[in-house]
Amino acid sequence: FESRVPGIEEAAGAFLLEGDPFICRPYGSGHINTTFRVSCRLGDGSHRHYILQQMNKNVFTKPDQLMENVVGVTTFLRKKIIEQGGDPDRETLNIIKTKAGKNYFVDSLDGYWRVYQFIEDAFSYDLVEKPDDFYQSALAFGNFQHLLADYPAATLHETIEGFHDTAARFEAFKKAAAADVMGRAAGVQEEIRFVMENEIYTHVLGDLLAKKELPLRVTHNDTKLNNVMIDKATGKGLCVIDLDTVMPGLSVNDFGDSIRFGASTALEDEQDLSKVSCSMELFEVYTKGFMEGCHGSLTEKETEMLPMGALVMTLECGMRFLADYLSGDTYFKIHREKHNLDRARTQFKLVSDMKEKWETMKEIVAKCR
Ligand code: ATP
Ligand code: MG
Ligand code: MG
Numbered sequence: 001f002e003s004r005v006p007g008i009e010e011a012a013g014a015f016l017l018e019g020d021p022f023i024c025r026p027y028g029s030g031h032i033n034t035t036f037r038v039s040c041r042l043g044d045g046s047h048r049h050y051i052l053q054q055m056n057k058n059v060f061t062k063p064d065q066l067m068e069n070v071v072g073v074t075t076f077l078r079k080k081i082i083e084q085g086g087d088p089d090r091e092t093l094n095i096i097k098t099k100a101g102k103n104y105f106v107d108s109l110d111g112y113w114r115v116y117q118f119i120e121d122a123f124s125y126d127l128v129e130k131p132d133d134f135y136q137s138a139l140a141f142g143n144f145q146h147l148l149a150d151y152p153a154a155t156l157h158e159t160i161e162g163f164h165d166t167a168a169r170f171e172a173f174k175k176a177a178a179a180d181v182m183g184r185a186a187g188v189q190e191e192i193r194f195v196m197e198n199e200i201y202t203h204v205l206g207d208l209l210a211k212k213e214l215p216l217r218v219t220h221n222d223t224k225l226n227n228v229m230i231d232k233a234t235g236k237g238l239c240v241i242d243l244d245t246v247m248p249g250l251s252v253n254d255f256g257d258s259i260r261f262g263a264s265t266a267l268e269d270e271q272d273l274s275k276v277s278c279s280m281e282l283f284e285v286y287t288k289g290f291m292e293g294c295h296g297s298l299t300e301k302e303t304e305m306l307p308m309g310a311l312v313m314t315l316e317c318g319m320r321f322l323a324d325y326l327s328g329d330t331y332f333k334i335h336r337e338k339h340n341l342d343r344a345r346t347q348f349k350l351v352s353d354m355k356e357k358w359e360t361m362k363e364i365v366a367k368c369r
Contacts, residue, residue, distance in 0.1 A: 005034060005054065006107075006109055006111070007054070007107035007108070007109050007111040007113070008024065008036070008052075008054070010107045010108065011052065011054070011105055011107050011111070011113035012024060012038055012052060014098045014099060014100075014105040014107075014113070015050075015052075015096050015097070015098050015099065015105065015115045016096060016097055016098065016099055017038065017040050017048075017050060017096065017115070018040060018042060018048050019040035019041050019042040019043070019047075019048050020040055020041050021038050021039070021040050022039060022040065022041050023038070023039045024036050024037070024038045024039075024052065025037055027051065028124075029126055029226065030226075030242070032056045032059055032244065033053045033054060033055055033056050033244070034053065034054040034056075035051060035052075035053050036051070036052040036053070037049055037050070037051060037052075037118065038050045038051075038052050038115075048118075049118035049120070050096060050115050050116065050117065050118050051115065051116040051117075051118050052113065052114075052115050053113065053114055053115075053116070054111050054112065054113050055104075055112040055113070055114065055244075057110075057111075057112060060159060060160075060244060062157070062159050063104070063112040065157035065159050066157070066159050066244055067103050067104045067112075067114065068157060069156050069157055069159060069243070069246050069247070070093070070095065070103075070114075070243045070244070070246065071095060071103050072151075072155065072156065073148065073151065073156075073218060073243055073246050074092055074093050074094060074095055074243070076147075076148065076151050077091075077092040077147055077148070078092055078094065080147045081147070089117060089119075090119050090120070090122070090231075090238055090239060091238060091239050092239060092240075093116050093117075093119075093239070093241055093243060094116060094117040095114065095115070095116060096115040096116065096117060119229050119238070119239055119241075121231065121232045121233060122229040122230060122231055122232055122238050122239070123229070123230055123232060124225070124226040124227070124228060124229055124230060124241075125225050125226060125230065126225065126226050127225070128225060128262065131281070131282065131285045132235075133225065133230075134225070134262055134263075134282060134285050134286055134289070135285045135286070135288065135289040136228065136230060136235070136236060136237035136289070137223075137225050137228045137237060137258070137262070137286075137289070138258065138285070138286040138287070138288070138289025138290040138292075138293060139236075139237050139289040139290070139292060139293040140228040140237030140238070140239070140240050140293065141220065141223050141228070141240060141254060141255075141258065141290060141293065142289060142290040142291060142292060142293020142294040142295075143237075143240075143293040143294070143295075144220060144240040144293075145217065145218075145251055145254070145290075145293070145294050145297060145298070146293060146294050146295045146297045148217070148218040149217075149297035151218050153215075153216045153217050153218045153248040153249075154216055154248055156218065156246065156247055156248045157247070158247050158248060159244075159245070159247060160245065160247070163221060163245070163247060163249070164219075164221070164249055164250070164253045164313075164316065165206065166201075166202045166203065166205065166206060166312055166315075166316045167202050167203040167206050169202070169316050169319055169320060169323075170195070170199060170202035170203075170319060172323060173195060173319045173320075173322065173323040176323040176324075176326040176327045177192050177323070177326055179326075179327075180326060181326075181327060181328060182326065182327070182328045184325060184326055185326060188322065188325070188326070188341060191322055191341070191344060191345065191348060192322070194348050194351075195315075195318070195319055195322065195348075198315055198351065201308075201311060201312050201315050202312070202315065202316070202319075204308060204312065205250055205252065205253070205305070205308065205309070205312055208301070208305070209250060213301050214250055214252070214299075214301055214302060214305065215251075215299060215302070216248050216249070216250075217248070217249060217250060217251045218246060218247075218248065218249075219246070219247055219248070219249035219250065219251065219253060219254045220240060220243070220245065220246055220254050221245035221246070221247055221249065221253075221254065221257075222242055222244070222245045223254050223257055223258045224258075224261070224262075225262070227240065227241055227242040228240055228241070229241055250302075250309070251294075251298060251302050251309075252302060252305045252306055252308065252309025252312075253309055253312075253313055254309075255286075255290055255306055255309045255310070256306075256308075256309030256310040256311070256312060256313030256314070257313045257317075258286055258290075259278070259282075259283060259286060259309075259310035259313070259314075260310060260313045260314045260317060260347075260350065262282060262286060263278050263279050263282035263283045263286060263310075264276065264277070264278060264279070264346070264350055265277045265278075265279050266346065267346075268343055268346055268347075269339060269342045269343050269346065270342070270346050271342050273345060273346065273349045276346045276349040276350060276353070277349075277350070277353045278310070278350050278353045278354050278357060280357060280360050280361070280364065283310070283361060283364060284364045284367075284368070287306065287364055287365055287368045288368045290306075291303070291365075291368045291369065292368075303365060303369065304365070306361075306365050307354070307358065307361035307362060307365060310354060310361070311351055311354045311355070314347050314350045314351050314354065315347070315348075315351050317347050318343075318344045318345075318346075318347025318348045318350075318351065319344075320332075321340045321341070321343040321344035321347060322340070322341070322344035324340045325338070325340035325341045325344060
């Protein structure tokens with residue numbers, strides 16, 4: 001054990017690991033949980049690896065519900081993958097139970113721990129290096145949607161309430177602007193006006209869900225690149241990991257969030273707005289991969305609403321950044337003055353750009369059908 005994380009030895013000893021654990025090291029570049037790789041020596045001298053994770057209880061205040069979601073989804077995925085002739089040990093996360101038969105372990109300091117089988121011969125990218133990386137990620141998240149298309153999404157816990165309730169986020173934004181606790185509203189009238197002028201987009205998806213024109217789906221809610229494992233041998237997307245934010249939601253939100261950060265030509269906090277646009281090349285790459293991965297499991301309406309998902313998620317994110325700026329930067333960590341304002345501005349620039357490119361986005365979706 002190289003790490004001094006309290007409770008780790010107790011935790012490692014609590015799970016049904018094959019062989020003798022002999023090394024446990026911090027692993028990966030996750031920001032939310034604390035992740036370790038445990039190596040065990042088997043009788044024949046070979047090694048078996050596991051991922052041991054301490055869950056972040058500050059972020060996830062309902063770890064029990066969270067784990068119920070993860071268990072539900074991974075059990076379902078495993079069955080599906082077996083039915084389809086895939087490799088259930090590499091194409092989904094697999095939970096290792098504790099010696100007491102539980103799906104997670106609570107140590108004596110009230111730390112929550114879980115163990116996954118280690119997915120061998122795979123890696124994840126932290127940054128898009130080439131368009132194919134983005135395409136592989138799209139395929140994997142599309143396939144995730146496809147495999148879970150008949151999962152009873154309503155049975156999942158909403159572990160973070162109202163996570164993508166854009167209308168509620170809009171109300172919260174208005175409150176923050178009205179309260180103006182830092183006296184910053186006067187300086188950002190243009191940005192506030194931008195949000196107000198785009199109000200209709202904050203309830204369009206919620207309304208379609210309420211009218212049942214869009215189905216409730218299992219959503220991942222953290223569709224970034226390094227949450228997909230890539231097969232070392234083939235370079236292809238193998239497995240979607242990091243299921244902490246799996247919740248009932250809209251497929252177009254998962255799609256839209258990927259476009260929001262993945263198809264932007266600049267960083268989220270770029271100050272030179274002339275550099276910020278939504279790349280139609282990358283939009284096409286992701287749309288193609290996502291729709292291929294979905295294998296026809298999206299409804300007509302969901303497909304039609306993909307560009308809307310991108311616009312709404314980007315607007316929502318911009319609203320959240322601006323609301324946080326107005327409230328004194330209490331949620332998103334800042335590294336410079338007006339950091340959240342800069343972030344809000346890039347998102348609003350993207351929204352405007354998407355509106356200009358609306359017809360192109362629709363044509364791309366039609367072409368990928
Ligand atoms: P994030 O910052 O994305 O929320 P996190 O803290 O929730 O990350 P994970 O994404 O679950 O942590 O894991 C961190 C990293 O560990 C992953 O990016 C991946 O490289 C690696 N990893 C996680 N689970 C496995 C697994 N079952 N097999 C192999 N590697 C894994
Ligand atoms: Mg992750
Ligand atoms: Mg995570």
